Amino acid sequence: MSKAPHLVVFSGSGISVESGIETFRASDGLWANHPVAEVATPKGFERDPARVLDFYNDRREQVRRAAPNPAHRAIAELERAGFRVSVITQNIDDLHERAGSGNVLHLHGELARARSSVDAQMHYPVPESGIALGDLCDKGSQLRPDVVWFGEAVPLFDDACELVAEADLLLVVGTSLAVMPAAFLLDYLADDAACVLVDPDARALAPPDVVPVDMKAGEGVPALVDQWQREQALAPPDGTMR
Structure with missing residues (x-):
């Protein structure tokens, strides 16, 4: 055969x-209203994790509504x-x-998954409500979106x-x-x-x-x-x- x-x-x-x-790089895209350094870098997450989690929870909800x-x-x-x-x-x-x-x-990476902020090998499904502050991995660290941010491998x-x-x-x-x-x-x-x-x-x-x-x-x-x-x-x- x-x-x-x-x-x-x-x-x-x-x-x-x-x-x-929505695309990120278009002139009217997501980066126009959400600076990369604030929502798509490890340092941005360290500075304001709530803002980053809200940003990706909103993206996740947009994807749920799409087909x-x-x-x-x-x-x-x-x-x-x-x-x-x-x-x-x-x-x-x-x-x-x-x-x-x-x-x-x-x-x-994938919006539908979360991962540990201290161990990139620890992955979790994201509930419908999204990732919230206080949602922890099995090592006790805050969960983050399982996406590759700028500056990451x-x-x-x-x-x-x-x-x-x-x-x-x-x-x-x-x-x-x-x-x-x-x-x-x-x-x-x-x-x-x-x-x-x-x-x-x-x-x-x-x-x-x-x-x-x-x-x-x-x-x-x-x-x-x-x-x-x-x-x-x-x-x-x-x-x-x-």
């Missing part, structure tokens, strides 16, 4: 903005159709999972690099490829693997050898998925996508 081609999806905030999730959009659903549909699909996302929402994707690596970066290195096709959607260290992921793509960038400004953003698709995520991703499914039906026995 031929081995199914491996599609790796690398998604950023642009894929979730069509679900109503996966056609881009999330198309990626999940490709997996259900028998393709081997891995998702690497910079997003801290759970929209990929709620759409049905079963193999999702959250590069920058990205613990799953090596795992993401391994996935990209295994990819037959890399689909980049909703990110400008400007955020480090995630922007380095393209360096791990095999020479014979293809890369497609879906973005309204894809032609301006795409590095050399990356195929640009100048469409919004909710339009471009379903169109590509439909194309790949039709091509796979006609694929040669080695299972490669053309």
Whole structure:
């Protein structure tokens, strides 16, 4: 039996903005009203943990009200159709999972989880009410959002690099490829693997050898998925996508 081609999806905030999730870096985004140093750094949490917890509790509630959009659903549909699909996302929402994707690596953490502020290996589910001051880990330390803040290491970066290195096709959607260290992921793509960038400004953003698709995520991703499914039906026995 031929081995199914491996599609790796690398998604950023642009894929979730069509679900109503505010982005951080847009001119009117979250950072415009919430300084990075105050809500997304270890020192900010040390200075005012209540403010930081409120900020992420609000983000969590926004995600709860949102729903996966056609881009999330198309990626999940490709997996259900028998393709081997891995998702690497910079997003801290759970929209990929709620759409049905079963193999999702959250590069920058997850809103749905809390962790100990003294032991990064201690993780806890976040209750509907959010994380409150006085919610402690088993070592007696205040719980914090399980997200990667500025100045912190990205613990799953090596795992993401391994996935990209295994990819037959890399689909980049909703990110400008400007955020480090995630922007380095393209360096791990095999020479014979293809890369497609879906973005309204894809032609301006795409590095050399990356195929640009100048469409919004909710339009471009379903169109590509439909194309790949039709091509796979006609694929040669080695299972490669053309």
